[in-house]
Amino acid sequence: MWFRIDFHSSKPIYEQIKEGIKLLILSGRLREGEFLPSIRSLAEDLGVNLNTVARAYRELVMEGVLEVRRGEGYVVADVRREALQGFLEDALKNVLRDCKTAGISEERVIEIVGEVYGGEGGC
Amino acid sequence: MWRKELKDLRTRTLVFLFLFVGTFVFLVVMKDYTRSLSELLETAPKGLLERFGMTEEFIEKLGDWNFYITTQWYGKNLGQFIPLFAIIMAFPLVAREVENQTIELLLARLSRKTVFLTKFSAPLIAFSIVTVAMVLLPLPVTAFLKETLDAGTVGKYLVTHLVGGILWYCVTFLFSILSSDQVRPLIISLALLGGTTTLGIVRRLSFLNTFAYVMKGEPNLSQTLGYSIVSASIAILSYKIFRERDF
């Protein structure tokens, strides 16, 4: 398992790991009940510290995204997609706020949404 | 750490060993020339050589092996180098490692006690072995040449050479611990050696004249005991300072 970590981003590394895992689940590459790599092996793969991966897993367990199987490791829990999408929606809102400040009209934004989602509301 | 310390002091020890042995060989060879000296004395203007203590009587005595070795080896060539030898052995021991910032490598891995004991004893043992060997060197040569040498005198010189040398070793070691560069302990010790010797010319301060003590070979009790106590106190003081010092 691998995704890119930006060490110089202002976003904490454990957050980046959490989001990386959520994206893998949302995109279907990690399925419910599937085992995640061990903390050590993910740390090695990503080139991050043990404690950072441990923290990301711990928080994902608290959010109900992962479950601990005693003595076996972490598996993907039965979780609603909406619960995973929150961070993406927040990111989208931030971009939209910038668009608003920049004077891009609501109509134009909806138009773009249409283009991305396959032309259903576009002209 | 022992092996490293021995390696560190190898060059210094060997240089002095060769210097001593070379001087001794030279002395033995020169002895045969003392006869030509007395011939020189006859041709030279009267009084000139006598002014340097070269009376006929003195040169005649030089012909005597026992007198020759006592005055020329113990009382001169070996004796005068003993305090210098001790200072050269001791001055870089701690100061050089502090100057080069290598002392941290030792202190992070060994206790201060171990570092102190190894640094203090390795060169001291080397110094003592060389000194004892050099003091005893005339004995086998005497036997080989079928001459006679007074064993009691040799014993007395053994005491004064060791006691005087170790005193200067301890003094220099203390300066080596106090200093952060290696030149300073060398200069200070040499200055102190020169200073005390000069002061020692004054009769009432004659106990300060360590050169005279070493070269005369008369280990009177007060001086021998005094020097030994001073050496031991300085060694203990050095350890206390070393244990508390910042590096």
Add this chain to the structure above:
Amino acid sequence: MLTVRGLKKSYGSKVAVDDVNFEVGRSEIFAILGPNGAGKTTTLKCVLGLRRPDGGEVRLTGSFSYLPEEKNLYPYLRVKDMVDLFERIGKNFKREKAISSLEKYGIDPKLKVSELSHGMKTLTYLSLVLAEDVDLYVLDEPTWGLDPLARSDVLDALRSLTYEGKSVLYTSHILSEVEKVADRILIMKAGRVIVQGYLDDVKASYKLVVSERELEGHLLKRTKNELIYLVRADRIPEGVEVRDASFDEIFEAIVRGERDVA
């Protein structure tokens, strides 16, 4: 693993370290940052007992090894003699590990220490120190003067130490490198701790604020008509433009900003 409480150290009238507190846990990489003369090296030396603190308490459970700021080995010895020396005086020294590490960095054991470049000397010293099997590695500027590839190797080596339950306490000037490996950081200035915590938390707890008027906070820079402040994320005033802060900006504003106040 290591607990430091109220550490104080002065040289004459100059206070080098003043009331420093921190803890290094198991499997943790702890970085001490700060400008030159901030007291980083003094702190490490007091932790190791190379210098006697004037006050405070240092509690270290387990064994440690140390790489000093000046990577000085005995110049007249060969690299292989240094390996031999470590075999005798080193702590739990693993000879094969040192040899293979030297090989990896392309250092010929037959070379004399005096023939090594600065970078090679550092790598030699590091190879020796990291071959000591101890609980805590105290490293003063371990990557200073290394090329990017060697530096990356060293960082990987430090990280893999934590996989075996070992801890690292180190100092560095290079922020981008600290961001890659440190779990926790401590920023020192003029002998005092100004910020400490998990790197991720420190990053998350500050924001940049662009303001036209003066604010409470660390001033990062001043443009013609704006002031850019670093402000704690929970103390952002109303009606200002908020931006994410990079670690470089956090460090710069905190270290420089304090100076503005004083």
